Amino acid sequence: QDSTLSCTAEVLYHLGSPSPAPAVQVTLEGELRATAGADQLFYHRVRSLEQELLAEDIPDSQGGVSPEMEPLHLLAWVASGYVIWQNSTESTRLQLAQVKRVKQVRRRDEYLEFDYLVLLHELVSQEIIPWQMRVLWHPQHGVQVTQA
Amino acid sequence: DQVLHIVPETFQQVQHLQHLCRTLLLDLWKPLLPQDICAGEDLHIRVPAPLVKEVKDSLDRHMISYKVLIPDVQELVDQSMPGERSNHRQVPEGYVYTEYHPMEEIYQWMVQIQKNNSELVTQHYLGKTIENREMYYLQISQPSDKTKKIVWMDCGIHAREWISPAFCQWFVKEILQNYKSDPQISRFLQNLDLYVLPVLNIDGYMYSWEKDRFWRKNRSPQMNGTCYGTDLNRNFNSSWGSVGVSYNCSSEVFCGTGPESEPETRAVAQFIEQRKSDILCYLTMHSYGQYILTPYGSTTEPPSNSEELILVAKQAASALMGKYGTNYQVGPTSLVLYSNSGSSRDWAHTIGIPFSYTFELRDKGTHGFLLPSDQIQPTCEETM
Numbered sequence: 119q120d121s122t123l124s125c126t127a128e129v130l131y132h133l134g135s136p137s138p139a140p141a142v143q144v145t146l147e148g149e150l151r152a153t154a155g156a157d158q159l160f161y162h163r164v165r166s167l168e169q170e171l172l173a174e175d176i177p178d179s180q181g182g183v184s185p186e187m188e189p190l191h192l193l194a195w196v197a198s199g200y201v202i203w204q205n206s207t208e209s210t211r212l213q214l215a216q217v218k219r220v221k222q223v224r225r226r227d228e229y230l231e232f233d234y235l236v237l238l239h240e241l242v243s244q245e246i247i248p249w250q251m252r253v254l255w256h257p258q259h260g261v262q263v264t265q266a
Numbered sequence: 267d268q269v270l271h272i273v274p275e276t277f278q279q280v281q282h283l284q285h286l287c288r289t290l291l292l293d294l295w296k297p298l299l300p301q302d303i304c305a306g307e308d309l310h311i312r313v314p315a316p317l318v319k320e321v322k323d324s325l326d327r328h329m330i331s332y333k334v335l336i337p338d339v340q341e342l343v344d345q346s347m348p349g350e351r352s353n354h355r356q357v358p359e360g361y362v363y364t365e366y367h368p369m370e371e372i373y374q375w376m377v378q379i380q381k382n383n384s385e386l387v388t389q390h391y392l393g394k395t396i397e398n399r400e401m402y403y404l405q406i407s408q409p410s411d412k413t414k415k416i417v418w419m420d421c422g423i424h425a426r427e428w429i430s431p432a433f434c435q436w437f438v439k440e441i442l443q444n445y446k447s448d449p450q451i452s453r454f455l456q457n458l459d460l461y462v463l464p465v466l467n468i469d470g471y472m473y474s475w476e477k478d479r480f481w482r483k484n485r486s487p488q489m490n491g492t493c494y495g496t497d498l499n500r501n502f503n504s505s506w507g508s509v510g511v512s513y514n515c516s517s518e519v520f521c522g523t524g525p526e527s528e529p530e531t532r533a534v535a536q537f538i539e540q541r542k543s544d545i546l547c548y549l550t551m552h553s554y555g556q557y558i559l560t561p562y563g564s565t566t567e568p569p570s571n572s573e574e575l576i577l578v579a580k581q582a583a584s585a586l587m588g589k590y591g592t593n594y595q596v597g598p599t600s601l602v603l604y605s606n607s608g609s610s611r612d613w614a615h616t617i618g619i620p621f622s623y624t625f626e627l628r629d630k631g632t633h634g635f636l637l638p639s640d641q642i643q644p645t646c647e648e649t650m
Contacts, residue, residue: 179479180366181638213631215480237480239634241555242604244497244518246480 123148131208139204157257160189164222164230171222171232190220190232193261197253198236200263211241218248230255267447268318269295269336272309272325280305282328290317310335314447363436364642366428369472372464375435376402383442385409386455393533396486397469401533406441406460415546418538420463423498423610425470425481426635427553429627429645434464434551436646458546467498467530480635484528488515496522499552500606501531502613505564510606521608531610538614547621548614554634555603555626556594558583561615563599563606571620572598579623589648592628599624625649 124147131140164171176191177183183191194217202212215237223231231254238247254262274280284300286292293312294300303309313321325332336342361375380389386408392401407414421434441460445451465471469485483495493515500511506525507513514520526532538545558579561569569575576596583594595602599609615622628637628645637645 177633177636177638179475179636181633181636181641183638213634215634216636239480239631244482246518 121151123150137207140206142203154257156189161230161257167222170224172220173217174219176217176220191217193232193253193255194220194234194236196261197234197251197263198238198249200261201236201249201251202238209242212247213239213241215239215246223252228256229259267312267315267339268334269310269312269339270321270325271333271335272311272330273307274303274305274309274330276305279328279330282324282330283309286321286324287311290321292317292321312336312339314449316448316450361439363432363439363646365639366432366642367435368475369465369468372431372435373402376404376464379404379438379442386442386445387438392463392537394529395467395469396484396529399468399472401463401466401468401530403461403463404438406438406455406462408445408455410456413544414457414459416459416461416541416544417547417549418461418463418545419549419551420466420534420610421551422465422471423467423550424552425467425474425483426479427551427627428474428635429553429637429642430551431465431471432642433627433646433649434462436642437650438462438464440646440650463534466534470495482518483520484530486522486528488520488523496520496528498528498530499550499610500608501526501528502535502608502610504562504609504613504616505607508607509564510604511608519606525608534610535613538619539617542617542619545614545619547623548611548619549623549625550610551625551627553627553637554629554631556592556628556630557602557624557626558594558596559599559602559611559624559626560596561598561622562612563604563609564612566598566600568598569615575621575623578621586648590644592644592648 126145126147128143129140130142132138171190173187173190176187176194195214198214202214206212217234217236219235221233223233225231231252234251234253236249236251238249239245240247252264254264272283274283280303283303287294287300287303293314295310295312296308297303311321322332361378367375376389380387386406388405388407389402390405392403394400403420419434419437422431424430441451441455445455467484470481470483473485474481481495483497485494486496487494488496495515497511497517497519500506500519500521503525507521511519511521522528522531526535538548560572560575560579579596583596586592586594599606599611609624611622611624627649628641633641
């Protein structure tokens with residue numbers, strides 16, 4: 119089920135401070151797996167919840183992620199990828215460490231909105247940085263990080 | 267371990283098989299003695315796991331066909347003794363090495379390990395932590411009339427790196443389960459003594475279980491208790507306080523109020539200092555990143571035995587990769603990772619311990635500190 123694709127990226131760090139986000143050019147070799155089915159399943163599951171979705175500690179202390187939480191985890195990866203890109207310099211190395219809390223924000227339109235509190239690990243300083251972000255997602259329109 | 271079934275066809279094949287059995291001391295199930303091996307007659311040999319590939323390659327080269335009669339001897343043995351693990355004698359019954367354990371359980375585990383393996387293992391007191399907890403290490407030493415050099419390994423210097431203490435426990439278990447049957451381990455123990463400290467930063471480890479999963483430092487109160495914790499791996503007396511540290515307690519890399527200001531650091535440093543002329547190798551286990559790091563962190567000046575250090579590390583990385591394809595990068599911390607000072611590994615090398623390495627175990631950031639417990643086994647197996 120797992121497949122590995124090769125991905126190359128050219129990253130340019132700008133001089134000067136404060137430095138803007140690095141410029142990134144990405145090339146992907148091969149095609150990403152089709153996920154329309156899984157996307158729809160998740161989308162409808164969340165839309166049909168009676169109460170707003172709320173979850174904490176993904177993964178948990180032992181590194182576990184339940185199957186129901188996996189899409190929220192993946193969404194956090196994508197969104198924090200954007201945050202990390204916007205905040206990286208030549209002397210930082212950021213990684214998503216954990217989703218501390220995720221809360222659904224109900225919307226009138228067809229988008230799903232989540233309020234995330236994530237913990238980012240910065241390798242050089244070894245600091246754990248809490249970061250709040252608002253994430254919009256739609257199966258056809260993809261991910262948007264509106265507040266970081 | 268596997269049992270192979272062979273029917274030798276020619277006299278040459280018989281001779282080769284006899285030679286193989288004699289030189290590798292293989293366990294003949296049928297017949298009982300090498301001299302009774304005959305062409306045209308059934309031959310059953312039990313081959314210990316580490317030799318399986320070698321034996322099969324040798325048979326292939328000599329065009330001797332074989333069948334695997336029993337693919338996993340241990341499995342059969344276990345099945346034949348219901349409700350009991352066949353190696354309960356060596357390791358505590360029911361201790362699950364593929365799960366993370368809180369400190370209380372690790373304390374109990376150490377006592378059990380010594381009890382069940384008293385001919386080889388002794389538990390020793392090392393010192394006390396800042397919160398007054400007792401630090402113990404395990405000495406694995408085969409009785410012998412020759413003095414042996416020492417290999418020291420510590421785990422859990424940083425609280426949140428849970429895979430590290432898990433590895434120390436796994437390592438001890440592997441050694442004790444296999445020292446009689448595995449020729450490599452057996453030879454190792456004939457010539458070397460192993461000292462293993464499963465959790466160095468006990469207070470921090472407990473804090474990461476109870477209060478803050480991402481805690482890193484120890485729990486020493488600073489500034490009248492308004493801030494806690496020194497980074498023990500910045501607290502050793504090697505270019506202390508010079509680079510890659512903070513003098514501020516609020517930082518994760520706070521180096522303490524002075525070199526060896528922390529009781530945990532002193533406990534380890536005093537012990538190693540006393541025995542430094544007998545210590546051949548100092549290993550300290552961390553996560554994450556998948557690196558085998560050599561001195562130094564505080565300077566890019568290579569250590570005196572740099573070539574040999576790197577060569578050995580590269581061999582280790584290569585062997586590691588052979589197991590599951592996991593890629594470990596080798597090199598000095600200052601070049602591969604970042605600058606730091608006061609690390610235990612650098613200090614060990616500067617006082618004269620020739621082979622000093624930091625291992626950063628799995629993974630590369632996908633799970634980071636929260637490595638799922640189902641990765642404990644493969645991580646430990648490949649690192650073994």
